[in-house]
Amino acid sequence: xxTIHQWPATLVQPVGSPLSLECTVEGTxxxxxxxxxxxxxxxxxxxxxxxxxxxxxxxVPQNLSASRPQDRQFILxxxxxxxxxxxxxxxxxRKVTEAFFGQGxxxxxx
Amino acid sequence: DQQVKQNSPxxxxxxxxxSILNCDYTxxxxxxxxxxxxxxxxxxxxxxxxxxxxxxxxxxxxxxxxNKSAKHLSLHIVPSQPGDSAVYFCAxxxxxxxxxxxxxxxxxxx
Numbered sequence: 001x002x003t004i005h006q007w008p009a010t011l012v013q014p015v016g017s018p019l020s021l022e023c024t025v026e027g028t029x030x031x032x033x034x035x036x037x038x039x040x041x042x043x044x045x046x047x048x049x050x051x052x053x054x055x056x057x058x059x060v061p062q063n064l065s066a067s068r069p070q071d072r073q074f075i076l077x078x079x080x081x082x083x084x085x086x087x088x089x090x091x092x093x094r095k096v097t098e099a100f101f102g103q104g105x106x107x108x109x110x
Numbered sequence: 111d112q113q114v115k116q117n118s119p120x121x122x123x124x125x126x127x128x129s130i131l132n133c134d135y136t137x138x139x140x141x142x143x144x145x146x147x148x149x150x151x152x153x154x155x156x157x158x159x160x161x162x163x164x165x166x167x168x169x170x171x172x173x174x175x176x177n178k179s180a181k182h183l184s185l186h187i188v189p190s191q192p193g194d195s196a197v198y199f200c201a202x203x204x205x206x207x208x209x210x211x212x213x214x215x216x217x218x219x220x
Contacts, residue, residue, distance in 0.1 A: 006153075032206050043116075043212035044154070044199060051206055059207075090153050092208075097142055099201075099208050101153030 002027035006091045006102030013109055019064075019078040021105050023091030026072065031093040033074040035066055038088040038104075050074060081109045113137045114202050116211035124219050129187040131214050133200035136181065140202035140209075145174060145185045148197045148213070157198075158185070190218045 006023045013019060025031055035047040046059045048066035056066050063082060067075045074091055086109045092099040115134045123129045131145075141162045146154035160167040160174045160183070167174050173186045187194055197213045 034208070036210070044201075044210035046207065046209065049206055057206075088151075092153075094208070097203070098144055098156040098159055100156065101146075104151065104153050106151065 002093070002100065004091060004093055004100060004102045006105060008105060009103065010106045011108070013081050013107065015083055015109055016080045019076070019081050019085070019107070021076040021089055021091075021107075023074045023076075023102055024072055025093045028072070028093065028095055030071060031095050032099075033068060034092040034094070034099060035074065035076045036090045036092065036101075038090065039086075044090065048076070083109050085109050112212070114200060114209050114211040116198075116200060116214050118214050119212070120215040120217070122217045122219055123190050125192060126189045129185075129190045129194065129216055129218070131185040131187075131198050131200075131216065133183045133185075133211055134181060135183075135202050137202070137204065137209075138178075138181070139204050142203040143174070143176060143183050144201045144203070144208070145172070146199045146201060146210075147194075148199060154199055187216075192218050192220055194218050 003026045033050045036044045049057050050068045064078050089105045091102040113136050144159040145157040148154040158169050158172045158174050160176050165176050176183045195218045197215045199213045200211045201208045
């Protein structure tokens with residue numbers, strides 16, 4: 001069966017520090033991969049998606065970036081965090097129709 | 111531009127009664143619609159989906175209805191149970207992208 005791992009579960013980072021969140025999927029190959037963010041009181045905002053290694057589509061212009069160095073690995077990064085980057089970050093994978101989510105990372109920028 | 115909208119941020123329903131969650135969309139190119147359930151500090155879990163060529167899909171206590179002419183879908187939960195208390199997101203798919211609504215917090219009153 002397929003599983004998705006996302007870490008860390010919680011993170012507190014100072015403004016201006018870098019960020020790296022990692023997501024890996026097991027049990028499938030060539031999945032579509034996604035990064036979403038849920039800000040306080042808001043819905044799930046699509047940040048990036050990838051249909052293959054090295055292929056990244058950005059949905060929202062901001063100081064975040066994503067990379068897919070391997071088929072089942074998706075990384076969300078920032079060189080300098082802003083206060084507004086706080087939120088709940090979710091990685092997801094999809095093969096056919098429905099997407100399956102990781103447990104999320106609660107990021108607090110202080 | 112919010113292409114998928116859930117206009118009710120919250121809903122309270124008596125245990126045993128029917129819960130009806132609504133979702134509207136604007137993009138007629140969406141070809142699949144999905145409902146997810148989310149508990150705090152966890153990733154969303156997939157509930158049920160419906161293709162744009164159908165108007166109803168049922169799975170146990172959950173039924174999703176699609177009205178393409180009105181660009182409206184709804185999720186019916188019957189009978190409602192205390193464990194159904196969560197935030198519910200509708201989502202719509204076009205190509206590789208899944209666009210989510212802002213969510214409705216459902217509270218089941220014992």
